[in-house]
Amino acid sequence: MWLCNSSIGRKVIMSVSGLALILFLTFHGCMNVVALFSKEAYNQICELLGSNWYAIVATCGLGALVAIHIIYAFILTAQNRKARGNNKYEITDKPAAVEWASQNMLVLGIIVVLGMLLHLRDFWYNMMWAEIVGNHGAISPTDGFGWIKQTFSNPIFTVIYLVWIVAIWFHLTHGFWSAMQTLGWSGHVWFARWKNIGYIWSTVIMALFAIVAIAFAICPDCLGGCEGQVLPFMM
Numbered sequence: 001m002w003l004c005n006s007s008i009g010r011k012v013i014m015s016v017s018g019l020a021l022i023l024f025l026t027f028h029g030c031m032n033v034v035a036l037f038s039k040e041a042y043n044q045i046c047e048l049l050g051s052n053w054y055a056i057v058a059t060c061g062l063g064a065l066v067a068i069h070i071i072y073a074f075i076l077t078a079q080n081r082k083a084r085g086n087n088k089y090e091i092t093d094k095p096a097a098v099e100w101a102s103q104n105m106l107v108l109g110i111i112v113v114l115g116m117l118l119h120l121r122d123f124w125y126n127m128m129w130a131e132i133v134g135n136h137g138a139i140s141p142t143d144g145f146g147w148i149k150q151t152f153s154n155p156i157f158t159v160i161y162l163v164w165i166v167a168i169w170f171h172l173t174h175g176f177w178s179a180m181q182t183l184g185w186s187g188h189v190w191f192a193r194w195k196n197i198g199y200i201w202s203t204v205i206m207a208l209f210a211i212v213a214i215a216f217a218i219c220p221d222c223l224g225g226c227e228g229q230v231l232p233f234m235m
Helices: 007-037 039-048 053-089 105-133 144-151 155-182 190-218
Strands: none
Touching: 007 039, 007 053, 007 144, 007 155, 007 190, 039 144, 053 105, 105 144, 105 155, 144 190, 155 190
């Protein structure tokens, strides 16, 4: 099958999986902002996305997307290095026209993966997994607000998360327009447009994550003040 066996096919898989993950990050970032305004509303979302069967299925699908994206990233990187052979040692000056993120996508990807593992430990393991296995500690698995508050009360974790967010931003700004180019949606006119859209979209999404982390680190008791607010779909 050409999708798996050809270089272009592998890039298509990388692009489609990457765009799907960007959509997930968009949803996740918007969801997190709710915690700034209403503790109850945010915890309702966490309960809706807890150990329910559809949430578990979606999580498995998301995990598969992440795995596919990572695996194909390493395959394409190894393929590109093999194709260059010894020539990679002959050029020491990096072209000015090539973005820093483009030259360091693998390093950025590794930082993103390491940050994701920390994120899974701090939230998914203590929330969805804890609810599935019935391991209820001092903070309820459905108390997402409480877990955010506890996590960012540690300044070291806050700094680590902010570094992670910056790495994701660099990864997205290159990955977005690169995916559009691979899928053939980036002609002469739209190349610059997709780059600008990618920068704006990536900046907005990562700003949402950063604002939540910083706000909970600075003044967690000032947040989630709209008590008693119930989301329409939970009524």
